[in-house]
Amino acid sequence: MEIVRAKQQNHALGALQICAGMLIIPFLDVFAKLLGITHEPFEITFWRFFMQTVLMLPFVMVLRLWKVPAGTLIPQAVRGLLLAMATVFFFSALQHLPMAEAIAIFFAQPIILTLLSVVLLGERLRARRISAILVGLAGTIIIVQPSILIFGWASILPLGSAVSMALYMVLTRHLADNVNPYQMQFFGSVAAMIVLGAIVLVGSLLSIPGASMTMLSWQETGWVIGMGIAATMGHAFIVLAAGKAPASLLAPFQYVEIIGATTLGYLVFGDIPANSTIVGVGIIVASGLYLFHRENIAARRQAAEN
Secondary structure, three states, X not given: OHHHHHHHHHHXXXXXXXXXXXXXXXXXXXXXXXXXXXXXXXXXHHHHHHXXXXXXXXXXXXXXXXXXXXXXXXXHHHHHHHHHHHHHHHHHHHOOOOHHHHHHHHOOHHHHHHHHHHHHHOOOOOHHHHHHHHHHHHHHHHHHOOOHHHHHHHHHHHHHHHHHHHHHHHHHHHHHOOOOHHHHHHHHHHHHHHHHHHHHHHHHHHOOOOOOOOOOOHHHHHHHHHHHHHXXXXXXXXXXXXXXXXXXXXXXXXXXXXXXXXXXXXXXXXXXXXXXXXXXXXXXXXXXXXXXXXXXXXXXXXXXXX
């Protein structure tokens, strides 16, 4: 009975942690969009993982996390590369779409994640989880009403990011029980930094469009640092959450990101939320709170039966 109660508390903590991560991630998007005015997506993504590597190195050194659990080195590297792919796709989208539209299209990701968690992780798919995800998606559509017919080819970029991010979340969940979250963040960022660094180096030497490196101004250097801090903190919360709750349970709470994106879009870029945005955000919050409430009831019921 104590084990079940502890698991219930972990589910609740995991939900809170994923919400914290989703509220921090939009700061990363704001800095990336500002940098995207004068810099290319691969370069911006390289700096994002370079900063995360620098910020995570002290934790790895102090906690002595150099020893990688057997059989996890390659999956950790692949996880980092999947996140790098998701980031490149999304940063590219930010150069062509307003932030809110890009994020709204990206929010096909929780549905993809839920399906992949069933197929690849063997998680049980409950009706309330499906309903919460669909309601949250409906709220997102109300906010910006994304359409491939409206946005054209650029709308494929957030979808590519959504698929990559869903696979990243599945692999994070798979590794979370055996790998320290700080180590996971560090080695994933190192793998992404090395590959992206090679791409940017070759791109600069061969003048490949979208993959070259240019000098940063002092202001842009500040944006890079802010991007690294937001990325490190946000994804640290995601990793911690993945170790405490099933991926399919966490999926609906990712819609919380739209709240931060809408707020920052207004504060930084002057995007005034429409009435539909307020309605959509309300629906998103309600769907997440409903799922959180139902999961707690189910856990207490299971605890009572045991």
